[in-house]
Amino acid sequence: MTTQPTSPSEAAALSLSMAVVEASPGPLLLLDGDLQVVAVSGSFLDAFGIDADTARGRPLASLGGGEWASPKLRSLLQATRSGAATIAAYEMDLERSGQPARQLVIHAQRLDYLDLENVRLLVAIADVTDARADEAARALAMRENLVLLQEVRHRVANSLQIIASVLLQNARKSGSTETRGHLKDAHHRVMSIAALERLLAGSGEDRVELHAYFTELCGSIAASMIADPDLLSLVVEGGRGVVDSRVSVSLGLIVTELVINALKHAFPDNRRGKIVVACDFRGANWTLTVTDDGVGMPTDPALVRTGLGTSIVQALAQQLQATVEITSANPGVCVSIDHTHIALVDSAPAPPSLTGRAAQSK
Numbered sequence: 114m115t116t117q118p119t120s121p122s123e124a125a126a127l128s129l130s131m132a133v134v135e136a137s138p139g140p141l142l143l144l145d146g147d148l149q150v151v152a153v154s155g156s157f158l159d160a161f162g163i164d165a166d167t168a169r170g171r172p173l174a175s176l177g178g179g180e181w182a183s184p185k186l187r188s189l190l191q192a193t194r195s196g197a198a199t200i201a202a203y204e205m206d207l208e209r210s211g212q213p214a215r216q217l218v219i220h221a222q223r224l225d226y227l228d229l230e231n232v233r234l235l236v237a238i239a240d241v242t243d244a245r246a247d248e249a250a251r252a253l254a255m256r257e258n259l260v261l262l263q264e265v266r267h268r269v270a271n272s273l274q275i276i277a278s279v280l281l282q283n284a285r286k287s288g289s290t291e292t293r294g295h296l297k298d299a300h301h302r303v304m305s306i307a308a309l310e311r312l313l314a315g316s317g318e319d320r321v322e323l324h325a326y327f328t329e330l331c332g333s334i335a336a337s338m339i340a341d342p343d344l345l346s347l348v349v350e351g352g353r354g355v356v357d358s359r360v361s362v363s364l365g366l367i368v369t370e371l372v373i374n375a376l377k378h379a380f381p382d383n384r385r386g387k388i389v390v391a392c393d394f395r396g397a398n399w400t401l402t403v404t405d406d407g408v409g410m411p412t413d414p415a416l417v418r419t420g421l422g423t424s425i426v427q428a429l430a431q432q433l434q435a436t437v438e439i440t441s442a443n444p445g446v447c448v449s450i451d452h453t454h455i456a457l458v459d460s461a462p463a464p465p466s467l468t469g470r471a472a473q474s475k
Contacts (some may be wrong), residue, residue, distance in 0.1 A: 144234035273307035305369040321361035324352035352392035371403035379407025406445040
């Protein structure tokens with residue numbers, strides 16, 4: 114049973130509350146202890162098609178065509194009225210005859226006046242139907258874009274493989290040893306990008322797991338350049354980390370150049386050996402190494418040359434803000450590409466310089 118305010122201060126508080134509710138730009142209700150409407154905002158009446166004269170003084174459950182007679186909502190409001198709960202964000206579907214359902218988020222709070230016998234509930238309603246529809250539309254668009262991107266990457270990978278095949282065919286037909294070498298190097302570079310695009314097309318993400326990428330990449334290089342796998346082996350270790358596709362492109366090209374360089378120069382005269390590609394992650398920092406157990410760096414300066422492969426490694430390392438270091442592996446050579454984020458705070462790294470046997474790549 115609704116009671117009237119028992120003091121002037123209570124009456125003033127109620128009057129102020131009613132004025133605030135009725136002037137609210139958002140759907141707002143003021144209910145009494147019996148869950149009857151004391152005050153209602155014009156925005157609530159407009160939003161839900163309810164006549165003002167039939168709303169005040171009536172139970173909430175009787176508004177409209179009875180669409181507000183939700184047992185769950187009534188139970189929550191009663192719990193809020195008793196102080197046992199507060200409705201922070203109750204979601205409900207408002208279903209009205211002949212109209213599409215609306216998705217609502219309801220907030221309710223008990224208002225404590227000086228006279229505790231007169232309980233009031235302030236109920237705010239937010240219609241999130243359009244917002245949820247927009248979210249669903251965006252999610253659908255993102256899924257469609259992802260499918261399209263995967264298809265594009267799949268087609269790019271196929272196109273790159275065709276280009277690589279043409280380069281390899283031209284290399285086999287060429288009568289020039291130097292031209293043949295250049296075409297084969299170009300073939301491997303294209304294949305490194307094709308391998309990446311295949312991984313991206315399969316994952317559906319713009320992130321690349323390096324171990325899988327390096328494994329596929331090195332498998333492709335080994336299949337075309339290692340005639341006897343029992344004599345020479347190319348293995349991938351570590352690299353259990355994920356990087357952006359942009360970074361993986363650069364790392365893949367670096368691995369391609371260094372592995373090809375090792376295969377060309379580290380194992381003359383059918384020398385038996387092994388090449389290891391490894392990547393070690395330390396938070397945001399990482400180190401990529403390509404190590405062989407071949408003949409090592411030449412001692413004769415006349416044998417040290419620089420070429421396209423060296424320029425590619427230098428440029429890519431600088432782009433990644435990484436440094437290049439070449440050391441003896443006893444036997445063989447170890448080339449390290451090191452990215453240390455902390456070291457980049459004070460100054461940018463100097464352009465890397467390749468020397469020794471690893472600089473012989475053309």
